[in-house]
Amino acid sequence: MYRILSKEVLAPRIKSFQIExxxxxxxxxxxxxxxxxxxxxxxxxxxxxxxxxxxxxTIELVVQEVGRTTVQMGLMKQGxxxxxxxxxxxxxxHIEKVDCVVFVAGGLGVAPIYPKAKRHFEVGxxxxxxxxxxxxxxxxxxxxxxxVSHEVRYSxxxxxxxxxxxxxxxxxxxxxxxxxxxxxxxxxPLVMMKAAAMVTRPFGVKTIVSLNPIMVDxxxxxxxxxVTVGGQTKFACVDGPAFDGHQVDxxxxxxxxxxxxxxxxxxxxxxxxxxxxxxxxxxxxx
Amino acid sequence: xxSRLVRNPMPKQDPQERIRNFSEVALGYPExxxxxxxxxxxKCPKRxxxxxxxxxxxIPDFIELVTKGKYLExxxxxxxxxxxxxxxxxxxxxxxxxxxxxxxxKRGEPVAIGALERFVADYERAHDDRDHTVSGDPPDxxxxxxxxxxxxxxxxxxxxxxxxxxxxxxxxxxSLHAPGGVLRYGIPEFRLPKAxxxxxxxxxxxLGVEIRLNALIGQIYSIDDLFKMGYxxxxxxxxxxxxHFLGIPGENLSGVYSANEFLTRSNLMKAYLFPEYAxxxxxxxxxxxxxxxxxxMDSARTALRLGAEEVTIVYRRSxxxxxxxxxxxxxxxxxxxxxxxxxxxxxVIGNEKKWxxxxxxxxxxxxxxxxxxRRRPVPVPGSEFVMEIDTMISAIGTDPxxxxxxxIPGLKVGRHGNIEVDPETGMTNxxxxxxxxxxxxxxxxxxxxxxxxxxxxRGIDRYLRGSKEQ
Numbered sequence: 001m002y003r004i005l006s007k008e009v010l011a012p013r014i015k016s017f018q019i020e021x022x023x024x025x026x027x028x029x030x031x032x033x034x035x036x037x038x039x040x041x042x043x044x045x046x047x048x049x050x051x052x053x054x055x056x057x058t059i060e061l062v063v064q065e066v067g068r069t070t071v072q073m074g075l076m077k078q079g080x081x082x083x084x085x086x087x088x089x090x091x092x093x094h095i096e097k098v099d100c101v102v103f104v105a106g107g108l109g110v111a112p113i114y115p116k117a118k119r120h121f122e123v124g125x126x127x128x129x130x131x132x133x134x135x136x137x138x139x140x141x142x143x144x145x146x147x148v149s150h151e152v153r154y155s156x157x158x159x160x161x162x163x164x165x166x167x168x169x170x171x172x173x174x175x176x177x178x179x180x181x182x183x184x185x186x187x188x189p190l191v192m193m194k195a196a197a198m199v200t201r202p203f204g205v206k207t208i209v210s211l212n213p214i215m216v217d218x219x220x221x222x223x224x225x226x227v228t229v230g231g232q233t234k235f236a237c238v239d240g241p242a243f244d245g246h247q248v249d250x251x252x253x254x255x256x257x258x259x260x261x262x263x264x265x266x267x268x269x270x271x272x273x274x275x276x277x278x279x280x281x282x283x284x285x286x
Numbered sequence: 287x288x289s290r291l292v293r294n295p296m297p298k299q300d301p302q303e304r305i306r307n308f309s310e311v312a313l314g315y316p317e318x319x320x321x322x323x324x325x326x327x328x329k330c331p332k333r334x335x336x337x338x339x340x341x342x343x344x345i346p347d348f349i350e351l352v353t354k355g356k357y358l359e360x361x362x363x364x365x366x367x368x369x370x371x372x373x374x375x376x377x378x379x380x381x382x383x384x385x386x387x388x389x390x391x392k393r394g395e396p397v398a399i400g401a402l403e404r405f406v407a408d409y410e411r412a413h414d415d416r417d418h419t420v421s422g423d424p425p426d427x428x429x430x431x432x433x434x435x436x437x438x439x440x441x442x443x444x445x446x447x448x449x450x451x452x453x454x455x456x457x458x459x460x461s462l463h464a465p466g467g468v469l470r471y472g473i474p475e476f477r478l479p480k481a482x483x484x485x486x487x488x489x490x491x492x493l494g495v496e497i498r499l500n501a502l503i504g505q506i507y508s509i510d511d512l513f514k515m516g517y518x519x520x521x522x523x524x525x526x527x528x529x530h531f532l533g534i535p536g537e538n539l540s541g542v543y544s545a546n547e548f549l550t551r552s553n554l555m556k557a558y559l560f561p562e563y564a565x566x567x568x569x570x571x572x573x574x575x576x577x578x579x580x581x582x583m584d585s586a587r588t589a590l591r592l593g594a595e596e597v598t599i600v601y602r603r604s605x606x607x608x609x610x611x612x613x614x615x616x617x618x619x620x621x622x623x624x625x626x627x628x629x630x631x632x633x634v635i636g637n638e639k640k641w642x643x644x645x646x647x648x649x650x651x652x653x654x655x656x657x658x659x660r661r662r663p664v665p666v667p668g669s670e671f672v673m674e675i676d677t678m679i680s681a682i683g684t685d686p687x688x689x690x691x692x693x694i695p696g697l698k699v700g701r702h703g704n705i706e707v708d709p710e711t712g713m714t715n716x717x718x719x720x721x722x723x724x725x726x727x728x729x730x731x732x733x734x735x736x737x738x739x740x741x742x743x744r745g746i747d748r749y750l751r752g753s754k755e756q
Contacts, residue, residue, distance in 0.1 A: 023506050037463055043555060043564040044463075068564055084463040086500040216555065216565075217471075219461050219502055220689055221527035222547035228538055233531065238689055252538055255640035259540045263566030270561035 001081040005058060010140040013065040014108060015074050016050070019082065022057030024049075027088050030095060030115035031210070031242055034087030035218040036061070038072055042083065045069050046215045046225075046237070048112035049088060050141075059085075062111035062140070068267040089218050090241045093208070095119045098182035103129040103149070104171055104196050106188020110141045112210050113187050114148070121148040128174065128181075129153070132167025132192070136160040168195045175203045183208065186245060190254050197245035207245035211236045213253060214260070227253050291394025294323045296401050301620040305590050308475040308558055311617060312376070315398075320405040324352035327397050330389040335399060338387035340737030341444070343367045345384055345399055352402055361410035364403060369447035369493075370440065370486045370736065372411065373469060375404025376478050378733045379611050411485055430454040431750055434517040435495075436503045436690065439467020440732045441523035441723025443490050444739030445746075450493040452747050457517070458495055461502035462554065467525055468724075469732065471554040472546070474584050476591070477614075480553075504693040509719065518753070519718050519746045522705065523739060526724035528685040532576065536634030537680070541570065541642035545577070545585045545681035552588050570676030573597045574645050576631055577681035578608040583615065585679045586623045597623050598673070602630040602650050602663045628652070628663065632670070634678060645673045686725045694719070704728055712742030713749065720746055 003020045010016050024034065033048045051060040065074040076082070093116055101120050105113040110131060121127050129149040133139045134157045146152050153170050154162025163170055167188075175181060183206040186196035193209040200207040213225040213236050220238035227236055230247035234240065297313040298304075304311050315323060327349045335345040343364055351360035364371045380400035388396030430453040435446045438460040446456045464470055466483050491497060503509070503524075512520055529544035531537050548567070551557040555565035569592040575585045578601035586597045599618070601608060604627050608615060619625075628650040635644035649669035652661035688703045698706045698715040705714055705721040712720040722738030724730055 023501075027506060041556075041563045043566075084500050086461060086463070086502060088505055089502065216547060216550050217462065219527070220687055221471075221529070222550050223529045223531070223544040224547045226538055233538060252640065255540050256538065260566040260568060263560065263568060267561045267564055267566060271564075 001083060002085045004076055004078055004080050004082065006078050007076070010062065011138045013074065014062065014138070014140055015065075016060060016062045016111075017073075017076070018058050018060055019085065020057060021059045021085055024085065024087050025052045025054050025057050025059050028052040028054075028059060029088070029092035030119045031090060031093035031112075032088035033090050033112075033212075033218075033241060034059070034061070034085050035089065035215065036069075036073075036082060037084040038069060038076075039083050042072075043069055044084075044216055044218065046089075046212060046218060046241075048210070048212070050111035050114055051118075052115075062108065064108045067264050068271045071268065072271060086218060089237060091239070093119075093185075093210075093242050095123060097123045098125045100126045100128065100178070100180045100182055102171065102174060102181050102184045103127065104167055104184060104186035104188070104192075105129065105131045105145075106167055106186075106192035107133050107138060108140070109186075109188030109192070110139075110145060113185065114141055114144055116185055117145065118148040121150075126150050130155070130167050130170045130174075132156070132188070134158065166195065167192065168199050171196060172199045175200065175205065181205050184245075185210075190250055190257065193245060193248075194250035194254075197248070197250070201246055208242050209245040209248060210241050211243060211248070211253065212241065213257060227256075289394070290326050290328075291390070293326065293395040293398045294319050294401075296398070298617075301622070304476065305587075305621050308591055310479050311476050312404075314408055315401055315405045317405075317409075320352060320402060321355065323398050324349045324402055326390065327353075328390060332389075334387035334389060335384040335397075338384040339367075340383065340733045341368050341740055343384075343403075348406060349397065349399070349402060352406060357406055357409040358413065360406045361414075364406060368736070369444055369490055371403050372407035372482045373440075373478060373486055374733055374736070375400050375402075375407055376482075377469075377473060378403075379731055381612065383733060411482075431518040432457065432516050433519050433521065433746060433750075434459060434503075434512045435521045435523065437461075437467055437523040437525060437723075437725075438465035438487075438497060439523060439525050439723065439735065440469060441525075441725075441735035441739040441742075442467065442521065443487065444736040445521045445523060445720075445722065445743045446495045446739075447490045447493055448740055448743035449746060450490075450495045452743070454747075454750075456495045458490075458497045459501040459503050459507075460497060460499050463499055464554065465497050465499065467523075468527075471550040472581065472584070474549065474553055474588050475558075476587065477584065502689075504690040509690075509694050513718070518750055519720065521712070521739070521742050521746065522690060522714075522719065522721040522725060523723045523735070524687055524690055524725050525735075526684045526704075526729045527687045528703075529680070530683045530685065531680055532631060532682060534631060534633055536636055536642070539634055539636040539640055539642045541568070541676055542634060542678045542680065545575075545581045545679050546684065548585055548679050549581070549588065552592070558588075558592060567592060568677070569594050571595045572675045573677040573679065574600050574626075574631075574673060574675045575679045575681055576600045577683070578603075578610055579681065579683070580610045580614055582679075582681035583610045583618045583623075585681050587618055587621055589677070589679065590621055590623065594677070598626050598675075599623060600626045600629050600631060600645070600647065600673070602628065603660065604628055604652060607660045626673070630663065630665065635672065642676060642678055643674070645675050645678060646670060647673055684724075684729050686728060691725070702728055707742075708745075709741070711745030711748065712738060713745055718749065720749075
């Protein structure tokens with residue numbers, strides 16, 4: 001059981017949790033994630049470790065309410081317990097000083113970007129952060145990102161803050177203006193990461209994306225999170241979650257992410273109206 | 287009175303009934319049948335059945351106790367050697383281990399040792415007053431050293447139980463949220479009810495074994511960390527959980543599962559109770575399961591119960607070479623699973639939504655024997671055809687999971703990522719680190735893993751007593 005020490009609303013439907021998990025905090029590094037199961041009937045979902053405090057023995061998880069489990073987690077309060085958290089998982093991002101690194105964060109992607117930007121800032125890289133969201137109120141962790149970046153630029157789909165358009169527009173502009181970008185690290189919705197990789201490709205700039213596919217065990221056992229990278233099948237949980245964005249087959253992954261759309265709607269409905277779906281025969285044969 | 291040469295058949299749920307539920311298929315012997323079956327044992331002096339058992343259960347002795355109606359004593363007799371009798375009675379391939387050695391089997395049918403083991407274990411569960419489901423304080427242990435066991439599958443559970451019986455303080459580390467390893471995520475409810483697994487794990491806990499869940503060793507603690515924490519020896523029993531894929535085009539299309547994913551969703555996550563349980567599982571109308579081992583049968587039978595209309599086992603060799611237990615093949619057939627034998631998939635076909643819509647296969651014929659001694663299947667030119675499907679499950683085997691071995695500097699591993707050990711002691715090339723089960727042998731049986739856990743427990747005991755004397 002893992003206790004929620006505090007909860008903060010970062011934006012509509014986006015919540016941050018400080019969770020007591022000293023053993024995980026001791027080992028956490030930028031790029032690590034955990035598998036979370038809320039209760040005994042819960043599913044296992046991967047969540048990035050957005051921040052950790054080794055001394056306090058805490059990890060931070062940031063969740064956007066999109067499906068049954070994230071909505072359920074959003075309802076949890078300070079003092080509540082999460083049943084299972086396993087981690088840290090995945091291969092942490094190898095970070096060493098570079099002249100200039102550009103971070104591209106879309107929506108909730110700021111959460112996984114933050115620990116990586118923080119580490120780059122600490123080792124002395126010049127950090128440029130580009131943060132995109134649908135609208136101004138969905139831009140999260142602004143103060144923290146500004147503390148660990150030398151330069152931050154914003155974009156919103158509706159033009160309510162910063163550049164009116166996509167975050168990848170700014171990325172393109174920067175690459176056109178400067179020859180000094182060593183690497184780009186992009187995290188966000190799959191379509192955004194795909195677009196970022198397309199923007200950087202002609203410039204030949206190393207581009208790392210962090211994938212968040214559907215997972216079950218998170219230890220390399222089920223292959224549910226498999227993704228094609230450079231023509232090879234990789235498991236995001238143990239070979240990733242970070243990969244070379246120029247090598248990832250995004251279209252395949254986008255299709256794989258929608259495998260359970262129908263069931264996800266059912267799950268949501270049954271969570272919101274617990275009586276529905278309980279009366280029917282459960283052998284699926286009528 | 288039936289002839290001594292014919293065994294009493296195991297009562298089973300009716301096939302038409304059982305494909306509508308996830309309850310256990312085999313119902314177990316009632317008491318009278320168990321006594322009748324036990325009475326078939328001719329008590330031959332050589333006791334060949336014992337030599338066929340990887341953990342050396344005193345089979346004739348427990349069977350004799352059954353004939354006398356002393357069922358609780360029979361259970362104790364089994365537990366002297368085997369901590370998981372209700373599980374082994376259900377999932378051991380007795381027909382190739384103890385029963386194949388049975389003297390009666392030379393002239394007729396061997397004694398149904400597995401069915402009797404199951405009867406005894408189930409009787410004990412129903413009649414034993416001690417409540418193993420409460421994890422109270424562990425018994426007072428002698429001041430034994432601390433041993434870490436990594437992985438709570440059959441090898442780890444057995445190693446931990448045996449070490450605890452020897453007075454060691456054992457911590458069992460499991461990465462998933464529930465213990466049992468493949469017994470939990472791999473074997474369906476209709477073959478091994480989870481309540482029985484829970485009960486037998488509670489017995490292991492009652493011996494004083496502490497189980498730490500959500501603890502992926504290699505990530506949360508390294509092997510070095512464990513030694514620093516005071517563990518004097520470490521047993522690695524992390525299994526062979528890395529799924530193989532065929533390596534044919536289209537395998538990453540939606541609707542293509544590894545058997546591990548399909549079964550983990552259903553067994554560990556209870557997706558067959560969706561949406562009450564939150565984990566989804568999607569099975570279409572026409573399912574192809576590639577492979578013909580026990581895992582393939584489990585996947586096919588699970589798919590049927592989840593509502594698939596047609597489930598076909600696709601296997602490149604012939605019926606004779608199918609690796610699954612005969613009993614499970616019969617069960618699958620009774621339930622309506624179809625078999626496309628001498629058939630090899632060459633391409634998975636997808637629709638515009640990147641969802642699987644067909645499986646292109648080629649017919650095979652058997653040629654000369656290959657290195658496994660089985661006749662090698664050879665493609666028949668021009669025999670390609672497409673099977674219309676909307677779900678595919680790949681059940682063609684697994685490899686040792688490289689996650690932990692590759693994090694242990696200097697650990698000797700074989701070609702397939704299997705850890706190499708001294709077969710006498712279970713010790714690896716690194717002093718104090720032992721291993722056993724599928725991580726050493728590659729994919730094998732529950733009972734073989736238990737045997738390896740036993741060997742390693744003895745090896746660890748010898749090693750720790752030896753290091754004390756120095």
